[in-house]
Amino acid sequence: MMFLQEAPAETFNYMAFGFIVILGTMGLYVLSLINRYRNLERDMELLDEVSAKAEPSTESA
Amino acid sequence: MAEEVGAVGRVGSKSAAGGYLRAVGAILWKDIAAEMRSRELLGSMLVFAFLVILIFNFALELDLRVRQTVTSGVLWVTFAFAGTLGLNRSMAIEKDRGCLDGLLLAPVDRSALYFGKVLSNLLFMLIVAAIILPLYSLLYNVNLFLPGLIGVIVLGSIGYVVVGTLLAAMAVQARTRDILLPILLFPVILPVLVAAVRATTGILQGLPLEDYQAWLNLLIAYDVIFLGVAIVSFDYIVEE
Amino acid sequence: MEPIPRNLKILTGITIALFLIALYMVFIYAPREAVMGDVQRVFYFHVAAGWVGAVAFLVTAIAGGVYLAKRDRKWDRVAVASVEIGVVFIFINIVSGAIWARPIWNTWWTWDPRLVTATIMLLLYLAYLMLRQGIDDPDRRARFGAIYGIVAFVSVPITFLSIRIFRTIHPVVIGSGDPTAEGAFDMTPPMLQAFMFSLLTFTFIYMTLLWYRVRLGRLSEQVEERKMEMMSI
Numbered sequence: 001m002m003f004l005q006e007a008p009a010e011t012f013n014y015m016a017f018g019f020i021v022i023l024g025t026m027g028l029y030v031l032s033l034i035n036r037y038r039n040l041e042r043d044m045e046l047l048d049e050v051s052a053k054a055e056p057s058t059e060s061a
Numbered sequence: 062m063a064e065e066v067g068a069v070g071r072v073g074s075k076s077a078a079g080g081y082l083r084a085v086g087a088i089l090w091k092d093i094a095a096e097m098r099s100r101e102l103l104g105s106m107l108v109f110a111f112l113v114i115l116i117f118n119f120a121l122e123l124d125l126r127v128r129q130t131v132t133s134g135v136l137w138v139t140f141a142f143a144g145t146l147g148l149n150r151s152m153a154i155e156k157d158r159g160c161l162d163g164l165l166l167a168p169v170d171r172s173a174l175y176f177g178k179v180l181s182n183l184l185f186m187l188i189v190a191a192i193i194l195p196l197y198s199l200l201y202n203v204n205l206f207l208p209g210l211i212g213v214i215v216l217g218s219i220g221y222v223v224v225g226t227l228l229a230a231m232a233v234q235a236r237t238r239d240i241l242l243p244i245l246l247f248p249v250i251l252p253v254l255v256a257a258v259r260a261t262t263g264i265l266q267g268l269p270l271e272d273y274q275a276w277l278n279l280l281i282a283y284d285v286i287f288l289g290v291a292i293v294s295f296d297y298i299v300e301e
Numbered sequence: 302m303e304p305i306p307r308n309l310k311i312l313t314g315i316t317i318a319l320f321l322i323a324l325y326m327v328f329i330y331a332p333r334e335a336v337m338g339d340v341q342r343v344f345y346f347h348v349a350a351g352w353v354g355a356v357a358f359l360v361t362a363i364a365g366g367v368y369l370a371k372r373d374r375k376w377d378r379v380a381v382a383s384v385e386i387g388v389v390f391i392f393i394n395i396v397s398g399a400i401w402a403r404p405i406w407n408t409w410w411t412w413d414p415r416l417v418t419a420t421i422m423l424l425l426y427l428a429y430l431m432l433r434q435g436i437d438d439p440d441r442r443a444r445f446g447a448i449y450g451i452v453a454f455v456s457v458p459i460t461f462l463s464i465r466i467f468r469t470i471h472p473v474v475i476g477s478g479d480p481t482a483e484g485a486f487d488m489t490p491p492m493l494q495a496f497m498f499s500l501l502t503f504t505f506i507y508m509t510l511l512w513y514r515v516r517l518g519r520l521s522e523q524v525e526e527r528k529m530e531m532m533s534i
Contacts, residue, residue, distance in 0.1 A: 008333055008337065008339075009336065009340075009404060010338060011338040011339050011340035012338070012339045012340075014339075014343075014400055014401070014404045015339040015341075015342055015343055017400050018343035018401060019342075019346070021397060022343070022346050025389060025392065025393050025396075026389070026506075029386075029389045029510075033510070033513055033514060033517060036517060037516075037517050037520065040517070040524050041520070043524050044520070044523070044524055044527070047524065047528065050531065051530075224452070227448075227452070228449070228452070231432065231445045231449065232432070234441065234445075235432065235435030235436050235445075236435045236436070236437070237431070237434070238435070241431060241432060241435055244428045245431075248421050248424040248425045248428060248453070248460075249425070249453060251456075251460050251463070252456070252459045252460050252463040255463045255464070255467055256463055259467065275466050276466070279462065279463055282459070283459055286455065286459070287456075290452060290455055294451065294452070297444050297447070298444070300444065
């Protein structure tokens with residue numbers, strides 16, 4: 001059996017490392033977006049509550 | 062300060078082109094006059110530049126052979142750092158002393174303000190270079206008085222100051238003003254540094270013009286492009 | 302808060318589908334490269350990420366310009382969103398480039414024009430964000446951001462050119478003798494297809510993320526305004 005060229009380099013680990021970084025970073029960013037959005041929604045709810053409580057007192061004043 | 066600002070105001074009544082040039086001149090003169098009185102800009106730039114060269118002397122082994130290749134790098138890093146100092150102070154003075162508002166009230170095109178500052182910043186930077194070059198020559202026994210070299214320093218300084226003045230006008234209005242200018246400026250100014258250092262090295266090594274012509278072309282292109290960008294953008298910075 | 306618009310839901314669905322197909326193409330459809338082996342597969346997403354970084358930068362510059370012309374805050378929101386996404390993807394581009402370079406040239410970093418330019422783009426992006434962080438007035442922040450976005454964008458091609466010239470005159474010992482080659486290899490048709498498809502997929506990913514990030518920006522502004530109102534009561 002004649003081998004025309006040597007086998008490709010064994011670089012599977014590097015590939016795995018590379019993809020973990022790529023997909024991991026993208027995933028982290030998406031998670032951060034979701035997280036920040038949820039936090040802002042909660043802030044908004046809180047502000048709604050506070051302003052609702054403030055309303056009755058300002059009306060009576 | 063008031064008389065100088067007044068001069069800019071009186072200027073607007075003459076013919077448009079004459080008025081414009083006179084406004085630029087008035088700003089340049091204002092900066093020169095202020096600097097002659099206090100010497101704070103030039104003083105600090107020069108001391109700083111000298112310190113940087115000193116530090117390089119100990120950080121790098123500037124022996125005879127290495128010196129040849131490293132001189133242009135050391136020079137330009139020195140100029141870049143000292144230049145930042147000058148730009149920062151120059152714009153901070155405008156803002157802190159309220160000169161900016163006075164100048165903006167004058168009936169001249171905003172770009173005159175920009176050009177005036179660019180010229181005064183350029184002047185100071187070239188004065189620093191004029192002092193640092195002989196100093197470096199003396200300390201390291203390198204002949205830096207080559208006409209081509211002066212040309213490169215002028216071209217590089219123009220690029221540096223054109224972009225630097227624009228960015229300094231913004232940086233000085235931020236909370237983090239002092240550290241912000243280098244952060245904004247250095248990545249943008251990189252082509253100037255690369256081209257200037259390589260052209261300087263070419264001249265110092267006595268290479269024929271074709272060897273470093275590309276770098277000179279790059280410098281000129283950079284200067285022209287960013288001058289255009291700056292003229293258009295400056296209005297938006299001083300809008301209010 | 303506000304419900305996700307139907308178009309965004311559709312876009313998200315398409316993007317996810319494209320992404321799954323891209324994964325299939327990169328790992329299974331494309332053959333193993335003859336010399337470099339498996340690590341070459343990183344190349345598809347590495348370049349696509351760099352592509353997104355460049356597009357994001359362009360969008361920021363254009364959005365900034367439109368803001369200066371129209372003063373509609375929405376364009377500023379787009380600019381900031383684009384910068385943020387650009388930072389993420391340029392970072393991915395740089396790190397994946399280093400990981401790809403390591404087994405091939407036995408070094409993490411090559412002074413390759415593209416890699417250096419990507420790093421400078423990252424620095425420019427970060428500088429942009431720092432500039433904005435240091436300004437409190439929203440209108441001034443948007444204006445200055447717009448100007449720096451344009452200045453920074455204009456500088457990138459010039460920077461790339463200067464490093465290119467540098468490399469052709471001063472070839473670096475590391476890496477192949479040809480300074481323009483970045484791990485050159487022959488692409489067979491399936492590889493080319495995987496490559497083009499990755500570019501397409503990442504473009505969709507960019508658009509989807511941009512839309513979500515702009516929404517986030519809008520909500521953030523609304524919360525800020527509410528807070529200001531509350532404090533003045």
